[in-house]
Amino acid sequence: MVGKAVEKAGLGRQLNPGADAISNTTCFDAIHLYLCYGDWRGGIVANIIVNKGRHKINGKMLVRFRLQLYRQVFVLMGILFLFIFSYIPMVGIIIAFKNYKLASGLLGFFTSEWVGFRYFTEFFTDLNFTTIVRNTFMISILKLIFTFPMPIIFAITINEVRNQKAKRIVQTVSYLPHFISWVVVSGILFSFLNQQNGLVNQILVLTGVVDAPVSFLADPKYFWPMVVISDIWKEMGWWAIIFLAAITSIDLQMYEAAVVDGASRTQRIWYITLPSIKSTIMIVMILSLGNLLGGGLGGSNFDQCYLLGNPVNNDVSEILQTYVLTNGLAQGRYSFATAIGLLQSVMSLILIYTSNYVANKLSGVGLF
Amino acid sequence: MKRRLVIFITVIMLIVAVFSGCAGKQGDSVSGDKTATGSSPTGSPISSGGEDEELTWETADLSWKKDTSPVTFSIFIDFTWYLVDTWGKDDVSKEITKRTGVSLDVTKANDPTQIQVLLAGGELPDLVFVARNVERFHDPDICYRWDELIEQYCPEFIKLVDPKEIVNNTAADGHIYTFKTHFNDDKAWNDPRNLPSPGASGFHYRKDIVEKLGNPPLKSLDDLVNIFAMVKEKYPDMTVYIPHPTWPTPYLDWMGFFTPDSKYADNGKVYLGISQPGLVEYYKFFNKLYREGYMSMEALAYQPEQFFQIVRSGKAFSANYNTGLSDETNKVFKEQNVDGMFEPIMGPLEVDGKIKYKVLQSAAGWASCFITKNCKNPGRAIRFMEFLKSPEGDRLTQWGIEGVHYTLDEEGLLVRPEGFADIPTQEHGAGACWYFQASGLGEGITIASDPAYPLRAKLLKAIKPYCVRDIGLNFVQPVADSEEMNILVKITELITNTQPKMYGASTEEEAVTLFEKMLQDADKLGLKRLEEYMTTKYNDAMKMLQEIKY
Structure with missing residues (x-):
């Protein structure tokens, strides 16, 4: 049933090879599709597919809605949440074009005078504009290049480990850093990297790698590597879970067939594992691109630059979000801060649409 | 702008005229006493303005004494470093409640933007205690005007306050929204017991190591650099000098400069510190310290707590911070x-064979306590402020309970009971806790008498003759949300970001080039416009101050 529904919806190509060969049990269909995609996004896609197919089969929407009421309540709560916390606050965007003063309170959103693009112009003509935009994009792109493939590689590596105990230990240890806040991570980094008595510097000096301790925390040339490496350490294990889930749903018969055909382990990874989780990779990639300026997968640009940035490395650590805080929010310049925030959102929107379009064209997989 | 200025001057003139009129009836000599010590912790007698009975802070029927029924006010304290956040746990807050009936429900700031959110959301508590962007609160829609509250609920209060303080606290719209804490008029400043702000820059070094080095001379900046060289040679594992990441350095003071983001007046014109002729010499000197290996750039990247961690580890020879670092560190050394x-x-240290030392001291006061429009009982709130402003309230909040936390000696200095220095501030509650109307002299006496900080008191006494105070500079701060304010913020940011680059330049030439670029960028940001604005405000203020014979 699901196979047909998928075909009718024209989305069959989005599913991995196991998706067509699943049972007709409705509930199981959704779960299976969820596993095929490996995460909640897969679940959403599966839901759309299943519901779309069924809609055409019986066409009694209200009756179905009543039957699914308890499940639909969860969906409605999600929609309500988005509406209240994401859509209603969008009204505030108008203050980017107004001379809003704190003292005027919420009513000031509507009563303040219009100033057009004054704050956008102010930002574009800011002395640090180029540096801030460069830093924001460079840190984001570096993190995308280095942090995005790492969970995939790590998931595949873990999947190849035969010792189940070792596999579980490695997996658990690797995702635990995700639960440590960036504030704590910055403290750990200080303890490890500082020039006075940092562990790393002590080892480097003792082993003769360097003559004098290195200023990892202040020297601007170490800042970008530091944020990328710390982000990989913190988030790699967590995001690997999604890809591991996708790998788990691959039909084992394909591997067995490949072994019979004499495929090596690398060939099995290259020709079975990677193509099978391609759709998951693409969807996660699109979502990461959408949040590119926020820091991609982990969304950690602000935390890292705020906590690890300092006056000495400011030239490479000041990004849009920290600039909004120091020059906008901390000064009570909410209009200016909103204008910069709006710019960033527009850039993110363009990125997500472009990446979705490109992904659809290249691989046939897209979010919408 | 002109209209505001006219209103401002008119109201000031009216206040002073009314006050002078009242004083005139009692005779000039009383008037003199009144203006000199009206808000001092000693509380001199004051004319009641035409009534037969003399009005003083000790008068029995002062408004705050008339109602001491229990009442609670919520308060937001906009200082993340503040020592207390709970009312009623320490001796002083308990005593305040006992005497006034007032309790406080305290919220301490977690981050610098918290107050902006409260302000924008209209969720300010009854009172706010704040030192940044105070001009935002000079708004009748946000805060009650104290002059109006005083007139309605405690008319004698205004007569008890030093007129100079009234002038100092009059906002651009001609009204009073608060009395800033720690205000010193000239008489209070010149009191021999009074000392400069403990926040002045201090340079601290390891005396024991200098003794081991044979007590080399330390009279000039060159001598200091010479000692640095000796320490570097004899103690290679030691950090020769660690600057506090945010505090201004005393080198500026020794070299005769003000901090680059401060304001100073010269021949009737107001400048930002960045414009001081020859300031580049300071950056060249600091850069030399870096290039010769006496300090690491990483120190400027530390958080304040990381700075203290290193200083207290005993691995640093010298450091700069405020004036109390030596006392605090020695205590930690002893404990550990x-x-x-x-x-x-x-x-001072000599520079080029001359003493150029000068320290800019604020003549305006420090923090402001506002009564917001959300306060349901502004009458009790302003009367509570009257109590805090009184010598009784001032002594209680700054010194503690007489006989328990202090007694006064013949000179009027505090004598603390034995072991007082070991009691945590959170237990006794005196000092930086509930001093929302503290006087400058009260704080000066506290500092001069503090048994826990003998070196600080000595240093501040040495600094005092070199302090520069200019009352006119109190009036030059740009108004919140104005274009000039934006310029000031951006230039301050420029200085903050460029300084480390100059300090850490690989050559002196590079440091000079960076300095010149900083000046050019400051010009592009509108430095001239800002200085012209400040000069206009300064001259208007000076004219007004002269007219009322400040």
Whole structure:
């Protein structure tokens, strides 16, 4: 049933090879599709597919809605949440074009005078504009290049480990850093990297790698590597879970067939594992691109630059979000801060649409 | 702008005229006493303005004494470093409640933007205690005007306050929204017991190490650099000098400069510190310290707590911070059995064979406590402020309970009971806790008498003759949300970001080039416009101050 529904919806190509060969049990269909995609996004896609197919089969929407009421309540709560916390606050965007003063309170959103693009112009003509935009994009792109493939590689590596105990230990240890806040991570980094008595510097000096301790925390040339490496350490294990889930749903018969055909382990990874989780990779990639300026997968640009940035490395650590805080929010310049925030959102929107379009064209997989 | 100025001057003139009129009836000599000590902790007698009975802070029927029924006010304290956040746990807050009936429900700031959110959301508590962007609160829609509240609920209050303080606290719209804490008029400043703000820059070094080096001379900046060289050679594992990441350095003071983001007046014109002729010499000197290996750039990247961690580890020879670092570090050394002793360099060091030392001291006061429009009982709130402003309230909040936390000696200095220095501030509650109307002199006496900070008191006494105070500078701060304010914020940011680059330049030439670029960028940001604005405000203020014979 699901196979047909998928075909009718024209989305069959989005599913991995196991998706067509699943049972007709409705509930199981959704779960299976969820596993095929490996995460909640897969679940959403599966839901759309299943519901779309069924809609055409019986066409009694209200009756179905009543039957699914308890499940639909969860969906409605999600929609309500988005509406209240994401859509209603969008009204505030108008203050980017107004001379809003704190003292005027919420009513000031509507009563303040219009100033057009004054704050956008102010930002574009800011002395640090180029540096801030460069830093924001460079840190984001570096993190995308280095942090995005790492969970995939790590998931595949873990999947190849035969010792189940070792596999579980490695997996658990690797995702635990995700639960440590960036504030704590910055403290750990200080303890490890500082020039006075940092562990790393002590080892480097003792082993003769360097003559004098290195200023990892202040020297601007170490800042970008530091944020990328710390982000990989913190988030790699967590995001690997999604890809591991996708790998788990691959039909084992394909591997067995490949072994019979004499495929090596690398060939099995290259020709079975990677193509099978391609759709998951693409969807996660699109979502990461959408949040590119926020820091991609982990969304950690602000935390890292705020906590690890300092006056000495400011030239490479000041990004849009920290600039909004120091020059906008901390000064009570909410209009200016909103204008910069709006710019960033527009850039993110363009990125997500472009990446979705490109992904659809290249691989046939897209979010919408 | 002109209209505001006219209103401002008119109201000031009216206040002073009314006050002078009242004083005139009692005779000139009383008037003199009144203006000099009206808000001092000693509380001199004051004319009641035409009534037969003399009005003083000790008068029995002062408004705050008339109602001492229990009442609670919520308060937001906009200082993340504040020592207390709970009312009623310490001796002083309990005593305040006992005397006034007032309790406070305290919220301490977690981050610098918290107050902006409260302000924008209209969720300010009854009172706010704040030192940044105070002009935002000079708004009748946000805060009650104290002059109006006083007139309605405690008319004698205004007569008890030093007129100079009234002038100092009159906002651009001609009204009073608060009395800033720690205000010193000239008489209070010149009181021999009074001392400069403990927040002045201090340079602290390991006295024990200097003794081991044979007590080389330390009279000039060159001598200091010479000692640095000796320490570097004899103690290679030691950090020769660690600057506090945010505090201004005393080198500026020794070299005769103000901090680059401060304001100073010269021949009737107001400048930002960045414009001081020859300031580049300071950056060249600091850069030399870096290039010769006496300090690491990483120190400027530390958080304040990381700075203290290193200083207290005993691995730093010298450091700069405020004036109390030596006392605080020596205490930690003693507790942790670290073999060492810090001492501040007392007073000036010669530069190029001359004493150029000068320290800019605020003549305006420090923080402001506002009564917001959300306060349901502004009458009790302003009367509570009257109590805090009174010598009784001032002594209680700054010194503690007489007979328990202090007694006064013949000179009027505090004598603390034995072991007082070991009691945490959170237990006794005196000092930086509930001093929302503290006087400058009260704080000066506290500092001069503090048994826990003998070196600080000595250093501040040495600094005092070199302090520069200019009342006119109190009036030059740009108004919140104005274009000039934006310029000031951006230039301050420019200085903050460029300074480390100049300090850490690989050559002196590079440091000079960076300095010149900083000046050019400051010009592009509108430095001239800002200085012209400040000069206009300064001259208007000076004219007004002259007219009322300030």
